[in-house]
Amino acid sequence: MLKYVRKLGMAIGLSLVLVACQSVEEKAEKYLASAMELIGAGDTDRAVIELRNVFALVPNHIKARETLAELMLDQNDEAAAYGHYLRLVEQVPDHLEGRTVLAEIAFEARNWEEFVRHGEEAVALAPDHPRSQIIDLALRYQQSIEDRTGRCAMPCVTGPVCLPPIRRTAVCCSRCCLTRICGTGGLTRR
Numbered sequence: 001m002l003k004y005v006r007k008l009g010m011a012i013g014l015s016l017v018l019v020a021c022q023s024v025e026e027k028a029e030k031y032l033a034s035a036m037e038l039i040g041a042g043d044t045d046r047a048v049i050e051l052r053n054v055f056a057l058v059p060n061h062i063k064a065r066e067t068l069a070e071l072m073l074d075q076n077d078e079a080a081a082y083g084h085y086l087r088l089v090e091q092v093p094d095h096l097e098g099r100t101v102l103a104e105i106a107f108e109a110r111n112w113e114e115f116v117r118h119g120e121e122a123v124a125l126a127p128d129h130p131r132s133q134i135i136d137l138a139l140r141y142q143q144s145i146e147d148r149t150g151r152c153a154m155p156c157v158t159g160p161v162c163l164p165p166i167r168r169t170a171v172c173c174s175r176c177c178l179t180r181i182c183g184t185g186g187l188t189r190r
Contacts, residue, residue, distance in 0.1 A: 027057055028057040031051070035067065051064050051071070081105065099125060103119035
């Protein structure tokens with residue numbers, strides 16, 4: 001009889017734990033849904049709070065991490081965005097958008113070690129993606145500077161080569177050899 005009571009007690013305890021786990025995930029999803037509604041309504045401050053509530057319940061929630069990283073980037077808080085994208089690629093190493101944004105932020109900050117680390121991953125994940133091609137071009141140029149070869153980072157072309165935007169800025173190369181990483185001589189912003 002005592003054995004039966006113990007087994008019944010353990011079964012009830014385990015079922016309560018499973019129910020509690022489900023309710024935590026459900027609560028996290030409700031916070032995420034609320035955050036998405038708030039973002040849609042333009043109330044980003046409250047959306048950030050809701051997203052942080054998700055992390056209090058489920059620290060490795062991927063969709064919430066993506067959303068918060070994008071939100072921080074939209075608010076021009078690149079340091080916070082970088083941190084969230086970094087956590088995201090630690091969880092999902094082949095997350096293309098995360099690797100791409102990390103490489104772009106590192107490039108803009110001239111953090112070459114991080115640019116190479118995330119840029120190479122982004123290029124490996126999607127070599128034909130336009131943003132990856134821009135990153136690859138910048139990686140090759142940076143390598144030529146480090147090697148002090150001064151050789152052109154891309155094959156010679158005739159006329160300007162306009163590439164799609166890196167985040168919110170258009171990047172164009174009007175010569176086959178870039179003279180500088182940023183500024184009027186190389187990659188120019190519009």
